[in-house]
Amino acid sequence: MKHQDIMRMCLQNLLRRKSRTLLTLLGVLIGCCSIVIMVSIGMGTAEAQKKMLAEMGDLTIITVTPKNSGTKKEKLTDKTLKSLKAMDYVVAVTPKISLDDYDVTVKLFAGINDRYVADWSSVAGIDTNELEKMGYQQISGSEITRSGEMLAGEFVAYNFADTFRPEGSNMVDRWSGGFDDQGNPINVPDPYFDAGKTPIVLQIEANNKTIRRELQPKGILKEDNAKGAETSYGLVMGIGDLRDMLEQLQEPGKKDDGYKTVLVKVSDITKVAEVEKKIRQMNFSTSSMESIREPMEREARQKQMMLGGLGGISLFVAALGITNTMIMSISERTQEIGIMKSLGCYVRDIRILFLSEAGAIGLLGGIVGSIISMIIAVTINLISFGMPPTPEYLLAAIAGSESVTRICVVPPWLLLSAIVFSVAIGLGSGYYPANKAVQISALEAIKSN
């Protein structure tokens, strides 16, 4: 028999008992829907977790520090940096000096005769060539290219007090204008000066020594709490400059301890654990979001499997429905099968015919089920947003967006695999009935009623 003939017969047979086919289909549809919705809720949880972690810090950055204890302490030297850079999946490596980690007093001055002064500020030195790769974003200005240059944190200018004004009214309050619905400050007053254009003097005091250095502004960084306070109320400068200053302050005769922190950027989130393990083997301490992410992901996966299993049960029930329908259909069509055999229909064609009837129920149930579950998922998302379903939010409910967290995440592969799974269920549950059909003898045709 030709394939199109089998398809045509299959369709005719399904349409013969419309209500029965429809009910069986409904079973598959519900099973398919429940699997998709359950899995999508699980994936939604995972997505929300990932988003939460991303807000806490860059998921692909590993922070490497020397070990605090242990017999053989490795130092983070330039040599270490080189070997880290040579590792697989490592995109960028930079040492980071944060003055917060040192026992020093930091003051920033700006304006003529140090008119403006900031008593506490986060100052960080990093390899300025790797700034962009490490995920630092700039609002304005250009890159640091030379020694003696710096990038100001987004709100560092608000840290400065005006020495010409009396105590209590010598600072600009960024939040004085109130807040909008989302909690962002509005009517923000301008600071005393533009940090992106004003040179700032960094003064570090330690070991009874004080050194100052004027830094030329190159631009303003975007605030990023995952990176550190230097992007908001501080400044970033070349690591060389900062190291020089610290060396000058050091007590004579004390040898170099190496870097306190090195940041390693990994190409992909899935490789973080692998790279981290290798660095640990080099006898360093590491920390990354992976240690938080991994157990969270495991938990999410367990939840997902549990939910998927619940959906799977309903699809299994649907599979029994298909089997039942097919067996019913075969016992009704016993004579028909006998006739077909006596007219010379191949056994394999009969098998294919019944399998394709069962498979078609699975396919149709899968497709319609996927469409319906997509609609349900989008509706759940829209309700959870609590916003009117504008095109923008509709798109966010379907494909997701930065600003909102979806409850149900339905990626295309989930729908596709739901359909494939439904077809497989259909074929699987049609297997036994098809075998039964094949065993019917041509003699059935001759038995007169």
Added chain:
Amino acid sequence: MARCLRDQPIIEVKDVRKEYPLGEETVVALKRINLNIHRGEICCIFGTSGSGKSTLLNQLAGMEKPTRGCVSIGGVPISRLEEEQLAAFRQRHIGFVFQSYNLLPNLTATENVALPLMFRGVPKEQREEIARKILCRVGLSHRLDHFPSQMSGGQQQRAGIARAFVTRPEVVFADEPTGNLDSATTVDIMKMICGFARKYHQTIILVTHDPEMAAYADRVVKLIDGEIVSDEMTGSRQKKF
């Protein structure tokens, strides 16, 4: 089949015995049948119910395997063929006319008649064209797109005959083809079957318990209790057509 000579029997039945288990006991339906049927013969297997005539038909058509002995059609030992080979053999060489017509209820007359061609993989357009032609020849040109439930018994059986002959098989088995029909229709149907057979030199195996039907055949094989008791040439060819 083509290389088969004229005078060689097209159907050869050799020492066929068929037993059925019936509870503890074994019922012997066919004792020891030896029968040769020649090409172009209209052979009637005649017997009362329980005589074993239907069992013999089942053996001849390869529906069942004999307990012992061998059935060959055109030299092919069909009693030893596998199911798939048997299907292929039926497609090419065998036609069936059933007592209860056995048209598929959800197919139209044309589709029903085209069914054996469909199993052979003939494209839809082509096979339905052939089916329509033969339906016109059996006088159903006005029933082409009717479903079996919309046709009378005689019309259904005519469609059944069209289906049996549509592939131009060498052998057509007819099991009480007029058993459910009135006498006027019976004559029509029998004339039709014999007409086709004579025209294309086909062999008909007609199974019946009705002595009137036997009159249409060239040869009557009488069966009682699983044994052939008589085998006569009737010469009906001259008498009736």
